[in-house]
Amino acid sequence: MKNYKSASLIALFTLVLFGCQQTTKINNDPIKATINNSEDAKISQQLAQQALQSNLAYDLVESLTVEVGPRLAGTDKDLQAVDWAIHNLKSLGFDKVYKESVQVPAWSRGKAVASIVSPFEQPLVITALGGSVSTPEKGIQAxxxxxxxxxxxxxxSNKDVEGKIVFIDHQTEKHKDGRGYGITVGARSKxxxxxxxxxxxxxxxxxxxxxxxxMAHTGMMRYQEDVPKIPAAAMSIPDAELINGMLKRDPNIIMSLNMSSKNLGVATSYNVIAxxxxxxxxxxxxxxxxxxxSWDEGTGAIDDGAGVAIVTAAAKLIQDLPKKPARTIRVVxxxxxxxxxxxxKAYAAEHSEELSKHYIAAESDFGAGPVYQIDFNVAPTSFSQIQHQVSAITQIGVALGTNTASGGPDVSMLPKLGVPVASLKQDGxxxxxxxxxxxxxxxxxxPKALxxxxxxxxxxxYMMAQSEVELRPLQPKN
Amino acid sequence: MKNYKSASLIALFTLVLFGCQQTTKINNDPIKATINNSEDAKISQQLAQQALQSNLAYDLVESLTVEVGPRLAGTDKDLQAVDWAIHNLKSLGFDKVYKESVQVPAWSRGKAVASIVSPFEQPLVITALGGSVSTPEKGIQAxxxxxxxxxxxxxxSNKDVEGKIVFIDHQTEKHKDGRGYGITVGARSKxxxxxxxxxxxxxxxxxxxxxxxxMAHTGMMRYQEDVPKIPAAAMSIPDAELINGMLKRDPNIIMSLNMSSKNLGVATSYNVIAxxxxxxxxxxxxxxxxxxxSWDEGTGAIDDGAGVAIVTAAAKLIQDLPKKPARTIRVVxxxxxxxxxxxxKAYAAEHSEELSKHYIAAESDFGAGPVYQIDFNVAPTSFSQIQHQVSAITQIGVALGTNTASGGPDVSMLPKLGVPVASLKQDGxxxxxxxxxxxxxxxxxxPKALxxxxxxxxxxxYMMAQSEVELRPLQPKN
Structure with missing residues (x-):
């Protein structure tokens, strides 16, 4: 209730500020919305109860991790995952199942070996960052x-860095919403x-x-055309602490590094759609x-087998309804x-003509922790109405949140193309x-959190597929 | 108090059963024991208070793990650890510091790579077990x-096993006293x-x-002279579960295994004594x-840098007393x-003549969790007296336990040679x-638990060095 109230106040405030920009039609009939909502809410609550009793999502992620496992983009395993998805989505009886080709960068990890040579010889546990070039064959010692x-x-200053191996030691803080990652990830990407x-x-x-x-955490890094490409890796956190222990004793630390990772050009993969x-x-x-x-070192269970399973299992419950909701549910x-x-990005380009028909989009890509809050990014004037539409979601522990959703990585480019998004925020x-x-x-x-x-x-x-609230236009980002 | 009472009852019961076997002199003067105990207890409690305020043990294990790190027996790093110990024990000012040579088996880990080839191709995370031979250079597929x-x-039956790779899937249960390990470790050693x-x-x-x-857990395995030596490895627990997932779908699983571990004969190492x-x-x-x-994959912090630090720091506090206790404290x-x-084993052989002069022995080799109980293995008739001697230890959270102590791995052979032992049981x-x-x-x-x-x-x-309780003879083991 508290969330709902404060959200309404924010919406009111936003309306005062931006309401004059509204140009398109908005369904502002609260009575109609409420009536629909009461019927729809009943069905969606039944669906939610069914979901809580179902093992389908767990069975799907178990199947993906056991039968495919690691599936780095551009590899054979990636194509196996596409086949797995097509097969399973068809078996589940969706109305349509298809794939759309995407050109993806291909990269091979190779080996990544490092050690401290002096003052105290010790092996390090490292992993190549995705996209990194190799070292020369004999390695680097610096x-x-x-x-x-x-x-x-x-x-x-350049002279302090020249000829050295850079060690960025930024600690990532642990938070429920994962916000520590955004603060430190630049060290990896840039x-x-x-x-x-x-x-x-x-x-x-x-x-x-x-x-x-x-264990070291991999992840994508980027090069820039006019800047030399140097090898990039990550070390485990205990190894970072080990080096700090050495630095207390001696500022002069020599590291040996040998990596054979390689960029392999472009390969074909697929967005799979049901x-x-x-x-x-x-x-x-x-x-x-x-x-x-997924990345290639685990089996891609939480990133993002869980998300695949969650959205597939949710859509399957709607597929099995005797009467489908008004709009199409599209699992991507x-x-x-x-x-x-x-x-x-490929989806946004391929479907550019159709984006105006996308009522709302949301991606699940933050593991399998329970959803604790739902955020939207919709027209400020519609925010409180759309929150009201989904308000029964609070019964499964999901609070009504803000109107600042990103929607998830693969839909994050949609709001600037006019598409409303939601974030079902998970405990991360x-x-x-x-x-x-x-x-x-x-x-x-x-399995229960899943x-x-x-x-x-x-x-x-379900509620979005039935909603009569107009969610556009989005508030332009500053 | 409860522990003490029940321990006394056990002691009484044991006395009734076994008291008639006692032949050597026992100091059974409770008044004298109590008087000594009261003075000694005061000093030992002061020492314990000093210990709780001191960072010495943490500094020692930090130093060992940063400056030496992994120190597999028979390697150069092992000898570095010996030098580290000699240097640090001398710096701490012990009355005597010396080393005794020990012939140890030398082994090199090499690589250990495994994967499931079918029905679902997936890499496995494995590690060679200590002492394992290699596979043929091309590996094994079976x-x-x-x-x-x-x-x-x-x-x-032999025919079920012949030509196959054996996978023993015994789950180790988690318990405070680590007893799950004893149940499953045979799969590794035998x-x-x-x-x-x-x-x-x-x-x-x-x-x-x-x-x-x-991560896979390494550890020692054994061969038998008249039985062929086959390669032995361990896989991580998530990998064992992955294989179980595959077995649900298909009983025919092909594994590929390639190991280059090698036995290197005998090397010289040292017991270091202060x-x-x-x-x-x-x-x-x-x-x-x-x-x-230590094993070679971590930095040997909990196994057994912690133990090294604990016994060294304890002895150092006694070294610094204005008046030393009656008996010699020997750190091994x-x-x-x-x-x-x-x-x-080498210590027991080297010091066989002197073992009759060993009042009691205890080894710290179970990590750095807090000590919650002290067990003894002493003459049954002396058990309640020796418990009484150390009873002030309960003030730092250590309960008085049983008379069934093993003493720790490296002193476990001493009781059958007549030497009493104690186990300061840690929360493991x-x-x-x-x-x-x-x-x-x-x-x-x-650091606090340490x-x-x-x-x-x-x-x-300190209490043992001052004790006037006769702890021998031990009760013969059935």
Whole structure:
């Protein structure tokens, strides 16, 4: 109730500020909305109850992780995952199942070996960052230079960095909403470019993770055309601490690094799509997505087998209804999210003509922790109404949140193309303990929490497919 | 109080049963024992308080893990650890510091790579078991056969096992006292012999561990002269579960295994010894030990850097007393415990003449969790008296336990040679999560719990060095 009230106040405030910009029709009839809502809410609550009792999502993620496992974009395993998805979506009886080809960067991990040579010889546990080039065959041996943050590297003088291996030691804080990741991930994605600009030979960062396991966290890094490409890796958090222990004793640390990772050009992958055809507005789409690709070291259970399972199981419950909702439910299992939101961007381009018919979109890509809040990004004037539409979702532990949703990585480009989005925010307290490591395996998923996710998604999807609230136009971002 | 009472009852019962076997002199003067105890208890409690305030143990284990790190018996790093110990024990000002050479088996891990080839191609995370031979250079590819336990393997028919890779899938239960380990570890130590007897090509067990990290647990395995030596490895627990997932779908699983581990003969290592010379009975010894070697994948923090630090820091507090206790405190940092209690056996042989002068012995080798109970193995008639001697230890959370102590791995052979032992039992709930994995790193140690261990050891060591209770003869084991 408190959330609802404060959200209404925000909506009112926003209306005062931006209401004058509204130009398109908005269904502002509260009586009609309430009536629909009461019938629809009953069905969606029944669906949510069914979801809580169902093992389908767990069975799906178990199947994907056991029968396919790691499925790095552009590899044979990635194509096996596409086949797995087509097969399973067809078996589940969706009205339509199809795939759309996507060109994805292909990369091979190879080996990544590092050690401290002096002052104290010790092996390190590292992993190549996705997209990294190799070292020369004999490896690199160089002094390290440590920075607290990427900003500190950027502020450093070239002569301090030249010829060295950069070590960015930024600690990722653990938070329910995972906000620590956004603060530190720049070291991974941009560190190599910034280090190379100053003449570094390589970069080995503290893993972007919140655990204390001796596993390094991989993840995508980027090069820039006019800057030399240097090898980029991450070390486990205990290894970062080990180096800090050595630095207390001696500022002169020599690291040896040998990597054989390789960029392999472009490969073909697929966005896999399944649909429950809407009964009265079949051309209008409620998109619920997840990404099918994974990193290659775990089995891609929480990232993003869980999301694949959640949105598929939610749509299946709607598929099995005697009467389908008004709009079409479209499940999109995106290709190549990990290597640059490639499937998401391809979908937006491929479906550009149809985006005006996308009522709302949401992606599940934050593990399998329970959903605790639903955020929207809709017309400010419609925010309180759309919250009201889904208000029964609070019965499964989901609070009504803000109007600042990103929607998830593969739909994050849609709001600026006019498409409303929602974020069903999951408890990600432990997510960055396992993210992008060999530890991303099935045992990290709690079947009950997974089922609660399905309940939240089926409630959301059904209500959105029936909603008569006009969600556009979005408030332009500053 | 409850513990004390029940312990007394057990002692009384034991006295009734076994008292008639006592032949040597026993100090049964309760008044004298109590008077001594009251003065000694005051000093030992002061020592315990100092221990709780001191960072010495943490600083020592930090130093060992940062400056040496992994120190597999028979390697250069093992000798570095010996130098580290000699240097640090001398710096701490012990009355005597010396080393005794020990011949230890040398072994090199090499690589260990495995994957499931069919029905679903997936890489596995494995590690070679200590002492294992290699596979042929091209590796092995064979069907697997799964057993719940070592006993089930032993009961199997040769024709079911012949030509296969044996997979023993025994789950280790998590308990405070670590008793789950004793139940499952036979699969690791004896599995290769039992599998080879039936014609298996190799054995890859479920790790003897209680975690869900994708890390395999190494540890020693044994061969038998008349049985073929087959390669032996352990897989991580998520990998064991992955294979079980596959077995639900298809009983025919083909594994590929390639290992290059190698036995390298015999090398020289050292038991490192430091002493606080007793002031009135310097020839009588209270032995507190730990092992200096470690496995090679972590930095040997909990196994057994913690033990090294605990017993060293405890002895150092006694070294610094204005008046030393009656008996000598001997710190023994054993060589090559991991590869077969080699240092412990060598010590018992080297010091056989002197064992009658060992008043009591205890080893710290179960991580850095707090001590919650003290057990003894002393003459049954002396048990309640010796418990009374140390009863102030309850003030730091240590309960008075049983008269069934093993004393710890490297002193476990001493009771049958007549030497009383004690076990300061640590909370090992998480110990087998990290044991023998890359995760055995400094961050797994809580400095406060470590200091409590020092407090317990210093209390114990001081009281034993002053005790006038005759602890022999031990009750013969059935």
């Amino acid at each position: 002094p390290i230079i440590r920075f607290d943050t990427l900003s500190d590297l950027i502020a450093a 560190g190599a470019v910034e280090a190379a600009k100053k003449g570094a030979m390589a970069i080995v960062i503290r893993s972007i993770g919140t655990d204390h396991d001796r 649909e429950v055809t809407g009964h009265s507005k079949p051309e209008e789409i409620v998109l619920i997505g997840a990404h099918l690709d 299992l995106y290709a190549a999210e990990e290597v640059g939101l490639v499937g998401g 307290t432990d997510y960055f303990d396992y993210h992008h490591t060999p530890n991303d395996t099935l045992d990290k998923i709690d 089922a609660q996710n399905v309940a939240a998604y089926v409630h959301f999807a | 069907p697997i056969i799964r057993f719940d336990t070592l006993s089930d393997l032993i009961a199997a 599995g290769a012999v039992e599998a080879a007897k039936k014609g298996a090509m190799a054995i890859v067990i479920r790790s003897i561990g209680t975690d869900h990290d994708r 002493e606080v010379t007793g002031h009135s009975k310097p020839e009588e010894i209270v032995l507190i030990g730990a092992h200096l070697d 940092l054993y060589a090559a415990e991991e590869v077969g209690l080699v240092g412990g 709930t998480d110990y087998f999560d990290y044991h023998h994995t890359p995760n055995d790193t400094l961050d797994k140690i809580d 200091a409590q261990n020092v407090a317990a050891y210093v209390h114990f060591a």
